[in-house]
Each structure stands twice: as C-alpha cells, then as structure tokens.
Amino acid sequence: MEKRIYADNAATTPVLPEVVEAMLPCFNTAWGNPSSMHADGQAAAELLTEARATVARLIGAQAGEIYFTSCGSESDNWAIKGAAHSAKQGRNKIITSKIEHPAVLQTCKTLEKEGFEVVYIGVDSQGILDLEELRAAADDKTALVAIMLANNEIGTIQPIKEAAEIAHSVGALAFTDAVQAVGSIPVDVKELGVDMLSLSGHKLGTPKGIGALYIRKGLRIRNLIDGGGQESGRRGGTENLPYIVGLAKAMEIAVERLPDTERIRALRNKLIDGLTAIPYSKLNGSRETRLPGNVNVSFEFIEGESMLLWLDIMGISASTGSACSSKSLEPSHVLVATGLPIEMAHGSLRFSLSHMNTEEEVDAIIAAVTEIVAKLRAMSPLYPGAPDNTVFVK
Numbered sequence: 001m002e003k004r005i006y007a008d009n010a011a012t013t014p015v016l017p018e019v020v021e022a023m024l025p026c027f028n029t030a031w032g033n034p035s036s037m038h039a040d041g042q043a044a045a046e047l048l049t050e051a052r053a054t055v056a057r058l059i060g061a062q063a064g065e066i067y068f069t070s071c072g073s074e075s076d077n078w079a080i081k082g083a084a085h086s087a088k089q090g091r092n093k094i095i096t097s098k099i100e101h102p103a104v105l106q107t108c109k110t111l112e113k114e115g116f117e118v119v120y121i122g123v124d125s126q127g128i129l130d131l132e133e134l135r136a137a138a139d140d141k142t143a144l145v146a147i148m149l150a151n152n153e154i155g156t157i158q159p160i161k162e163a164a165e166i167a168h169s170v171g172a173l174a175f176t177d178a179v180q181a182v183g184s185i186p187v188d189v190k191e192l193g194v195d196m197l198s199l200s201g202h203k204l205g206t207p208k209g210i211g212a213l214y215i216r217k218g219l220r221i222r223n224l225i226d227g228g229g230q231e232s233g234r235r236g237g238t239e240n241l242p243y244i245v246g247l248a249k250a251m252e253i254a255v256e257r258l259p260d261t262e263r264i265r266a267l268r269n270k271l272i273d274g275l276t277a278i279p280y281s282k283l284n285g286s287r288e289t290r291l292p293g294n295v296n297v298s299f300e301f302i303e304g305e306s307m308l309l310w311l312d313i314m315g316i317s318a319s320t321g322s323a324c325s326s327k328s329l330e331p332s333h334v335l336v337a338t339g340l341p342i343e344m345a346h347g348s349l350r351f352s353l354s355h356m357n358t359e360e361e362v363d364a365i366i367a368a369v370t371e372i373v374a375k376l377r378a379m380s381p382l383y384p385g386a387p388d389n390t391v392f393v394k
C-alpha cells in the first residue's frame with residue numbers, strides 16, 4: 001500500500017510499537033490468572049498491580065480508584081447508569097449536554113425510558129457549554145451531571161471544574177467522559193473535581209477493547225458485573241491483562257510526549273488557516289479552547305461524504321461527523337447544537353492529528369482539500385461561483 005496520511009486519530013489510533021512490546025510478557029510469561037495464588041498467577045498479579053498504579057498516577061488518582069473496563073462506552077454506561085440507579089429517592093434527574101458522545105446520549109435515552117428525567121444543556125456557537133443553563137437546571141432532584149471533557153467532533157474543551165462545582169452545590173455527582181482528552185491534554189481528577197471519569201485505550205495507542213473508569217474513593221454506585229471479585233468486586237471477569245498493561249504503557253508514553261503538544265498545536269493551526277482560506281468555509285468549534293490535534297471545518301455547497309471519498313482515493317484518512325454517526329444521513333448533532341445550518345453541517349470534515357503527523361502532511365492535506373472542494377463545487381448546482389468580497393461567508 002502506498003504511504004497514506006492518517007489524520008483520523010479521534011476515531012482510533014494505530015497501536016504503538018512500545019505498547020505491543022509491553023504487552024508481550026503477558027502472552028509469553030505472565031499469562032497466569034491474577035487471582036491465582038501460585039507463582040504463575042502472581043507474576044500476572046504483579047503486572048496488574050503495577051499497571052493500575054500507573055494509570056491512577058497519570059490522572060492524579062489512587063490505584064484503588066481505577067476500574068478497568070472493556071472500552072470507553074462501557075465506562076460511560078457504568079458511570080451514568082450506576083449513578084442513576086444508586087441515587088437517593090427523589091433524585092431522578094440527570095443533566096448532560098447536547099454534544100455528548102453516543103455512549104452517553106444513548107445511555108441517557110435508556111434512562112429516560114426507565115422514568116428518569118434527562119436535561120440536555122446547550123452550547124454556544126463555539127460548542128462551549130452554557131454554564132448558566134446548567135446552573136439553572138441543577139437542583140436537589142439532580143442525581144448526576146455528566147459533561148464530556150473534550151468533544152470528539154469539534155475538539156472543544158469544556159469547563160468541567162465549574163460544572164462539577166455546580167453538581168456538588170446541589171448534592172449531585174459529577175462525571176466526565178475524558179476519552180478524547182486523556183493522552184492529548186493533562187488530565188487530573190482532583191483538579192477537575194469530578195467523582196467519576198472515563199477513558200479509553202484505543203484513542204491513545206492501544207488495541208481496541210480496553211477502557212477504565214475512575215470512581216472516587218468512598219463513592220457507592222451499583223456494581224457493573226457480578227462475578228468473581230475482580231476490580232474490587234464491582235466488575236467481575238478475569239482481567240484482560242495484556243490490554244491493561246498496554247493501556248498503562250500508552251498513558252505513560254502520552255504523558256512523556258506532552259511537550260510535543262506545541263508542535264501538534266502549530267500543525268493544527270496551520271491546517272485550520274489553510275482550510276479556512278478556502279472560500280465559503282467555516283471553522284467549527286473554538287479556535288483556542290480546543291484539543292491540540294482537532295480540526296473541523298465546514299464547506300458550503302458540497303457534501304462531507306464526497307470530500308471524504310476523494311480524500312481517501314488521494315491517500316488521506318479523515319472523517320465527517322463522528323465515525324459512529326457517519327454511516328447515517330443525519331447531520332452531526334454536535335454541529336447542529338452549535339447552531340450551524342444543516343447544509344453546512346453536511347459539508348464538514350474532521351482531521352485529528354497526532355504526534356506522528358508532519359508539516360509536509362498538513363501541506364498535502366491543504367492542497368488536496370483545496371483541489372477537491374474546487375472540483376466538487378464545479379459540479380454543484382448550488383454553487384454560486386467564486387465569491388466577491390461582499391458575500392464571503394466566514
């Protein structure tokens with residue numbers, strides 16, 4: 001295969017060679033069951049203990065506060081359903097935002113069917129949470145406030161510390177889906193002040209199928225899987241040790257690479273500038289309060305899917321909407337929540353960069369998109385022609 005440009009790291013990341021390396025002992029020597037008392041089991045148990053301590057330390061938690069799960073979606077489900085089902089009588093309200101990942105939104109829909117009231121807080125035109133609306137919605141009936149730390153489509157970073165304070169001021173719990181944030185920006189559960197936080201390995205260099213949920217010490221929420229006492233008896237099932245060890249390694253590497261963030265941010269800004277120089281385009285999300293690698297731009301008069309196809313042919317992997325919703329014809333709920341007109345929402349492209357991307361790649365993406373947009377607009381019956389300065393939409 002020719003050398004492709006991978007710019008879809010918000011969908012998933014390639015598995016890091018160092019992660020594969022770190023996982024190998026779990027297949028070759030430490031393949032035992034961590035619950036077994038004998039030496040074979042204890043070799044595995046040691047790796048498990050070490051991995052849990054590492055994951056905890058890297059988000060400012062204690063080892064006993066980390067629960068390994070099978071993915072970010074599982075962590076989100078557990079946090080939200082667990083909090084809802086364990087809430088005191090009379091607390092049957094969940095507050096979340098309109099721009100959450102489907103793992104949060106669909107979980108909330110399920111709870112609505114069970115009789116819970118769910119309030120979906122809006123965002124401004126840059127995709128930033130309306131804290132006043134949250135403050136007005138929070139009351140002594142609220143069990144949980146669930147707001148994502150960073151958005152997967154437009155990269156906006158939310159004021160979680162403030163949201164958690166509002167939750168606690170009414171006696172509710174605070175949960176944040178930090179799947180996109182962990183590995184991209186520093187994340188500290190104490191600084192954020194949240195009671196629960198979810199993360200997922202495959203967004204930062206592990207294979208798909210490993211996640212974790214931070215549950216603050218002393219917090220009682222319903223157990224997820226009844227079983228053999230693993231994960232302090234709260235999520236049974238023999239541990240997926242190779243992936244757990246891989247997750248710890250990937251998080252270590254991500255933290256080591258944080259100094260590289262400035263370079264990624266510069267690439268991101270170059271890409272934003274290059275793409276928004278195309279007429280009839282618009283940056284989605286905030287320019288400043290955004291993940292270092294996220295670029296999301298809408299182009300008028302054309303479809304995201306068509307652009308994506310052409311990019312793919314030209315060897316570039318990107319995304320339109322989110323990977324989970326891009327198979328449907330519905331416009332992105334995130335872009336709609338920012339007030340973007342439906343036509344513009346259909347013409348969006350997301351590029352998510354990592355430490356592996358280079359300036360040459362960014363130049364190639366800008367050149368490719370510029371060419372594709374021109375080509376597609378030339379065929380579009382909607383396109384009014386090159387803009388004069390008066391009708392230039394920005």
Ligand SMILES: *Cc1c(COP(=O)(O)O)cnc(C)c1O
Binds near residue numbers: 071
């Ligand atoms: C990817 C993602 C998830 C789901 O994680 P999985 O491990 O794929 O289940 C949840 N929330 C956000 C914000 C995500 O980007």
